[in-house]
């Protein structure tokens with residue numbers, strides 16, 4: 001399956017992030033907890049080399065808890081600060097603030113030693129489309145946040161939101177174009193909602209998802225769609241799901257488009273349970 005993507009978008013998105021970095025103390029790299037590898041932009045590593053950074057695994061409510069723990073361990077082992085988040089209810093927000101404070105301890109001490117005032121910690125969120133950036137901005141800025149307006153020397157469009165004591169947030173998140181030279185990555189991004197509909201074939205995507213689910217969560221697949229059996233014949237399996245859900249066209253043919261969209265939607269909504277599509281590389285779990 002070919003999923004369209006546009007390298008030009010990626011270059012533009014990276015440039016925008018880069019232009020803002022000088023203003024920022026701590027970058028929050030927001031990933032989808034269900035696909036922590038595929039939702040990362042590998043070029044960002046280079047860009048953030050000298051930056052304080054936190055990885056936030058968002059949508060943890062949709063991901064397998066045990067695997068989210070393993071992912072946290074994986075990033076911690078690499079010396080990266082990490083938190084698991086649910087940006088719908090704000091779980092993990094406290095930890096984000098605590099981690100940002102920790103990362104800035106030395107800088108703040110340095111300022112104090114020079115007799116200078118503690119500085120407000122400036123945050124920016126970056127992440128691929130639909131990963132929850134706006135939702136997280138809402139959560140971070142919920143209590144008593146005010147927009148502080150333009151800062152001198154900063155592009156007019158950029159606004160700062162004053163968060164709780166000692167923190168400011170750039171109100172425009174950095175959108176990163178996902179990178180998917182590998183088809184597999186594109187497929188997972190599309191399944192998790194990072195790629196706009198219309199850029200992929202829903203039917204083929206649903207087959208791919210059913211194939212993955214047979215591997216990682218066969219019982220949940222059977223239970224959700226009331227299947228009596230599983231088979232490597234995905235085409236057949238999707239037809240059976242269609243029959244169970246009444247997705248029939250005239251003449252009793254399966255409406256494959258409709259059933260495909262049901263399967264994709266129910267996965268995205270977490271109706272099949274909390275599922276993670278990627279495991280941390282083995283060597284990190286020693």
Ligand SMILES: Nc1nc2c(ncn2[C@@H]2O[C@H](COP(=O)(O)OP(=O)(O)OP(=O)(O)O)[C@@H](O)[C@H]2O)c(=O)[nH]1
Pocket residue numbers: 058059060061062085086087088089127128129130131132133134135136175
């Ligand atoms: N279940 C769940 N859904 C979430 C979470 N965070 C965000 N969402 C949902 O994910 C979708 C995308 O959230 P947004 O905050 O708009 O994502 P964004 O990264 O700003 O998206 P773009 O504007 O496309 O870049 C919305 O439907 C949110 O309700 C979360 O932690 N859990």
